[in-house]
Amino acid sequence: MEATKVSKIVKRAGVAQGTFYLYFPSKNSVITALAQEMLESVLVAVRMETEGLQTFEDVDSKGISAACYQMGEYRDVFAILNNGGGVVEDPLECNSLQTRS
Structure with a gap:
């Protein structure tokens, strides 16, 4: 994910780059949304x-x-989430993701 550009994500998703930024402020926020x-x-x-x-x-x-x-x-997406999506150095940091019950 670290090397992936937003332009590549939006192209694959079939949406405009502006649309991406309406929903996600960054690439990292996509990882958080997927995990959630x-x-x-x-x-x-x-x-x-x-x-x-x-x-x-x-x-x-x-x-x-x-x-x-x-x-x-x-x-x-589980493999991406399991290692922090390539956005954290320590995969154990992903354990901080919690849901609102």
Whole structure:
């Protein structure tokens, strides 16, 4: 992502560069938005799958399965997010991303 230019992103997305900047102030903000979308999607899937379950074992099993399936839906961006999108030096900094519940 570090070497990727906004012009390349907008060309691939099929939008104007000005449109990009209406929604994202920088390339790094795209990474944050992708992470937020993925995390929220995973949390919704886990909540739906575990709603009403009574035992820890059931919640654990169903929750992990739902999370893994949902992350698979984001397979193309998961690798980028997993290493900080190439925008942080320490991949552990990505752990600071949190969702608003």
